[in-house]
Amino acid sequence: MNKQPIDSIIASISQVILGKDKQIKLSLACLLAGGHLLIEDIPGVGKTTLAHALATSIGLDFRRIQFTSDLLPADILGVSVYDRNAANFKFHPGAVFTHVLLADEINRATPKAQSALLEAMEEGQITMDGETRELLRPFFVIATQNPTHHIGTYPLPESQLDRFLMRIEIGYPDEASERALLKQAGGRDKTNDIIAAADAATLLELQRDVTGVHLSEALLDYLQALLRYSRESATFNIGLSPRAGLALKASAQAWALIHGRDFVLPEDIQAVLPSVANHRLQPVNNGEKVRYASELMLRSVAIP
Amino acid sequence: MTSKPFPNDSNWLLASLFTVMLPHLGHLPFWMWGLMLLVGTWRFHLTKNHASLGIWVILPIAAAALFGIAFSYHGLFGRDSSVALLACMLTLKLLESNNRRDFIILILGCYFLTVSLFLFNQSIFAGIYVLLPLTLLTCTLIGISHPNGQLPPRFQIGLAIKILVQGVPLMLVLFLLFPRISPLWELPTDAYSGMTGLSDSMEPGAISNLSLSDATAFRAEFKGSPPKQNQLYWRGPVLWNFDGRSWKMLNQNVDLSKETLASTGESVRYTVTLEPHNKNWLLTLDMPSQLPKDATASPELQVLSQTPVRSRIRYEAVSNLKYTLSPELNDLERIFALQLPDHENPRSLALAASWKKANLSPEAIVNKTLEMFRTDKFYYTLKPPLLGVDPIDDFLFNTKRGFCEHFSGSFVFLMRASGIPARVVTGYQGGELNPVGNYLIVRQSDAHAWSEVWLKDKGWVRVDPTAAVSPDRVESGMESLSIGSRALPIFERGDHPFLRNLYHHWDAINHNWNQWILGYDDKRQTELFELLTGKRLSWEDFTLGMIICVSMLSIPTYLFLVRKLRQPVDPVLRLYRAFQAxxxxxxxxxxxxxxxxxxxxxxxxHFPDETGTIISIIQHYxxxxxxxxxxxxxxxxxxxxxxDFK
Structure with a gap:
């Protein structure tokens, strides 16, 4: 297991996103676990920068779609146009044909456009005009959204939220980081300075490594205890799905790998749980407490 | 948990049932052997074919068996029929045992039946044998209770042995402390049939039959070295009445006054462990000067217990080998001691009359008679010829071959005919010293009869006419006799030293078993704890002590088990928990x-000083x-x- 590329990737992103070590690692873990990432936060905290930096540092193609209310599925997937010279339809691939796709402000688009992307995310392929087209591998969607109560948004339904492996929040930077940010000359332009620390092949290899990280029986017990709690506790309307369980496992494995271990610790599970579980759980007492749902779970379930 | 037992369990059960029934076969009626075989085979096939029987098949069989037992034993009460009933019903239960609950009932019943073996046999062998059915039954119980069903037999047996061994401390506490309250510790009366021992009458052949038995009559341990062989006269029933053929004890209503005993010389102190013989007499050496506890003595100094000896008992007594018994003879005793049937055995009467006519002194007559036995070709034999109408005449003048009862009987007859008060004393003579345990084994074959004559100023004097004929019998014991010794049990003969040695060891073990295991009764219990605590404890004390001990054993065990169940199995986790603690x-x-x-x-x-250790521990963990x-x-x-972490 080679930890060096991971460290380099983190180092390069850290140059751009200051003081957000945990978020950087979580998003990288999400990428390594082969899932898609949803970043939810208010505008201007660096969602797009993080997505861009992540893509660049791995050396992958990066495309961005700004989701708006008039976005059509064809804008995302591509369109077949009649080519008069060749006398047939020619497919013009959409933004989805890339390694890293930034779906900016995904909740501003209509559900129809949203679901077009979400299907592509899930299947890893798209079907147009009766023809199935494979997407690139790795394929990684980073979607950002503003908190749902903002004006002019179409909140993603639970079923679609479940397709995102993680949902993270970035939050305001701390004092020191903000100061450093303010001192910096150029701001976002720094993203262009990032040099690729890895390539697609390395990423695929790392993704394979993740699946090889050992998860002991004791921790499987722990995982199941957590899932059971989410389902049996009166705190939640809907518990975690089996897909959520798999997501939790893969994330914890990726988290362990990022920390240079080939085995998972209970803390790995605890570290990724909020990002994996919070957007899937629906507390009975909806509202403010959503963000603490996983905190509640962690405190209630003993480590076997 | 399924409620259906596995075929394995059924086979275990059959095997354990077999071992449970085996020792009982001897006292069960023959038809039950057939029933058991039939039911066992039937069960085996039922299991094999996963079949079960309806109640209408089993009920008639059970009813028939019930009648069979009632018929075989003439009733359903008492030891034998109750055990047979239990054995029979457990056998039949096999047929309707289809689920776990039936099996468990059957096994619990079998435990009970196993214990009931001790109603018949309390030997070491029985004690050891019982371990086999006990282990097998426990194996079966484990098999049935285990959620995994099919277990490797070695595991099952190992676990059963472990469980039984774990029960040993509890067993010891219960054995030592359980109060022996009397009705609980007695056997039903039909358990005492077939006990051998001295009888209350003597007729030709009675004692020689007893002599063929190598069964132990009692064992005696002496404080100090035992007396010489020819002084070991163990006094039993004293026989006065002669009806021409048999000698009998005096009627109990006859109120003789107590004979006076003046002991001289050294006293001998000893402890006797008497095998049950269903009679009241306790054997003591001639003459007992200090009676065993709770015992009484008849006027003629035969020691009696208050109730028939139905279980092995132990008593301590003191005897004086030199004594003068009743120097004055009262009239009533004189009448009994001279009583003879009229007109029988005329030749003997004539012989006595001739001595009387010669005006011989009583001592001279005694000596003359003994001289006659010694010189007149009398033989001592275990197989005397049958005697005719006048048995004394026939013996004295024709056959001249006899056993101790012949000699003592005819001697007393001659004495009485000569006007000398005399009586027959039965008991045991001699005994074999077991060098291994340093105690005397007295067997039924040591049963003996001798005479006592009353002489003026000397009182009742013991005369053993057998000693005149066969001095060896009295000097060295039964086994030294060459006459008819082939009839003696092999262990008692002198010609197999190795076997004899083995026998001594075995008997010593048996003796200890009797002393400490079977003989551990209320008296010994009280004695033992008096020795330990210095106080005489009542049965209430024992009950309380038992409850305390059992709780002291079981509560920590329970807590330990609960803790162990809570404790993680994984040793790493266990250590981690210790670290956390x-x-x-x-x-x-x-x-x-x-x-x-x-x-x-x-x-x-919290503990910055321990940083290195803590990090290292957690890394390893x-x-x-x-x-x-x-x-x-x-x-x-x-x-x-x-x-090392502190």
Missing amino acids: KLARKGLPLFDHEGPVDLSERAIA NKLRYQSQFDPVSFKIFRRLIR
Whole structure:
């Protein structure tokens, strides 16, 4: 297991996103676990920068779609146009044909456009005009959204939220980081300075490594205890799905790998749980407490 | 848990049932052997074919068996028929045992039946044998109770033995402390049939039959060295009445005054362990000067217990070998001591009359008679010829071959005919010293009869006419006799020293078994605890003590088991919990949702001095617990680190 590329990737992103070590690692873990990432936060905290930096540092193609209310599925997937010279339809691939796709402000688009992307995310392929087209591998969607109560948004339904492996929040930077940010000359332009620390092949290899990280029986017990709690506790309307369980496992494995271990610790599970579980759980007492749902779970379930 | 037992369990049960029934076969009627065989085979096939029988098949069989037992034993009460009933019903229960509950009932019943073996046989062999059905029954119970059903037999047997061994402390407590309240510890009366021993009458052949039995009559341990062989006269029933053929004890209503005993010389103190013989007499050496506890003595100094001896008892007595018994003879005794049937045995009467006419002194007559036995070709034999109408005449003048009862009987007859008061005393003579345990074994074959004559100023004097004929019998014991010794049991003969030695060892073991296991009754219990505590404890004390001991054994066991069940099986986790406990003792609060790394961070913050150890412990823990491969070296370090962590 080679930890060096991971460290380099983190180092390069850290140059751009200051003081957000945990978020950087979580998003990288999400990428390594082969899932898609949803970043939810208010505008201007660096969602797009993080997505861009992540893509660049791995050396992958990066495309961005700004989701708006008039976005059509064809804008995302591509369109077949009649080519008069060749006398047939020619497919013009959409933004989805890339390694890293930034779906900016995904909740501003209509559900129809949203679901077009979400299907592509899930299947890893798209079907147009009766023809199935494979997407690139790795394929990684980073979607950002503003908190749902903002004006002019179409909140993603639970079923679609479940397709995102993680949902993270970035939050305001701390004092020191903000100061450093303010001192910096150029701001976002720094993203262009990032040099690729890895390539697609390395990423695929790392993704394979993740699946090889050992998860002991004791921790499987722990995982199941957590899932059971989410389902049996009166705190939640809907518990975690089996897909959520798999997501939790893969994330914890990726988290362990990022920390240079080939085995998972209970803390790995605890570290990724909020990002994996919070957007899937629906507390009975909806509202403010959503963000603490996983905190509640962690405190209630003993480590076997 | 399924309620259906596995075929395995059924076969285990059949095997254990076989071992439970086996020792009982001897006292069960023949038809039950057939029934058991039939039912066993039937069960085997039912299991094989996963079939079961309806109640209408079993009920008639059970009813028939019930009648069969009532018929065979003439009733359903008492030891034999109750045990047979239990055995029979348990056998039949096999047919309707289809689920776990039936099996468990059957097994519990079998435990009971196993114990009932001791109603018949209390030997060491029985004690050892019982371990076999006990183990097998426990195996079956384990098999039935185990959720996995099919277990490897070795595991099952091992676990059963372990469980039984674990029960030993409890068994000891119950054995030592359980109060022996009398009605609980007695056998039903039909258990005493067939006990051998001296009878209350003597006729030709009675004692020689007894002589063929090698059964132990009693064992005696002496304080100090035992008396010489020819002084070992163990006094039993004293026989006065002669009806021409048999000698009998005096009627109990006859109120003789107590004979006076003046003992001289050294007294002998000894403890007798008497085998049950269903009679009241206790054997003591001639003459008892200090009676066993709770015993009485008849006027003629035969020692009697208050109730028939139905279980092995132990008593202590003191005797004086030199004594003068009743120097004055009262009239009533004189009448009984001279009583003879009229007109029988005329030749003997004539012989006595001739001595009387010659005006011989009583001593001279005694000596003359003994002289006659010694010189007139009398033989001592275990197989005397049958005697005719006048048995004394026939013996004295024709056959001249006899056993001790012939000699003592005819001697007393001659004495009485000559006007000398005389009586027959039965009992045992001699005994074999077991060098292994240093005690005397007295067997039924040592049964003996001798005479006592009353002489003026000397009182009742013991005369053993057998000694005149066959001095060896009295000097060295039965086994020294060459006449008819082939009829003696092999262990008693002198010609197999190895077997004899083996026998002595075996008897010593048996003696201890009797003394300490079977003979542990209320008296011994009280004695033992008097010795230990210095106080005489009542049965209430024993009950209380038993309850306390049992609780002291079982409560810690229970707590231990509960703790063990709560404790993790994984040794790594167990050590980690110990580490957590140590941290908690040092004042660090624990949270069960906290992972090891978080814990270590908090611990380091609390105890910065221990940083290195804590980090190292947690590193090893994480590796050992969560890594795919177990590293024994790491485990050792981990264990040492936690052990040394203070």
